[in-house]
Amino acid sequence: MPDGTEARVHLLRFPSSGLTDLYRDEGLDFGSTTGASPAHAKETSIDEQWTSRGVPDTTSVYAYEEPAPYGDDGVQTRVAYIVAGDTLGMVVHEKKDGAARVPFHQTVILQTQLLG
Numbered sequence: 001m002p003d004g005t006e007a008r009v010h011l012l013r014f015p016s017s018g019l020t021d022l023y024r025d026e027g028l029d030f031g032s033t034t035g036a037s038p039a040h041a042k043e044t045s046i047d048e049q050w051t052s053r054g055v056p057d058t059t060s061v062y063a064y065e066e067p068a069p070y071g072d073d074g075v076q077t078r079v080a081y082i083v084a085g086d087t088l089g090m091v092v093h094e095k096k097d098g099a100a101r102v103p104f105h106q107t108v109i110l111q112t113q114l115l116g
Helices: 017-028 101-115
Strands: 006-013 059-065 075-084 087-096
Touching: 006 101, 017 075, 017 087, 059 101, 075 101, 087 101
Parallel strands: none
Antiparallel strands: 006 087, 059 075, 075 087
16 A cells, blocks of 8 residues: 555355354454464454444454554554355555554455455
């Protein structure tokens, strides 16, 4: 993005929605407060500002942010996991000195609407 934010979307399609749910529950442990941190982030915690407004009822979103202080390189990671039927999506925004919350939330909502 023009401000230096790196944005990525990854999609993983499973043979069934049941397998997606199994991977969500046992592979990534979304229910915890720390979530499943990407390799670049020291740790992530639940994004308390996230709301499901604008997200289709057929999807679930788990949004996390890396709290300050960020890693050795000063890059903050924001990540959201989207469960939509047989598809698991991951939206990542990373930026030195902090990735902005609003553009991240907008990206997550738009991607969720595309999947839902």
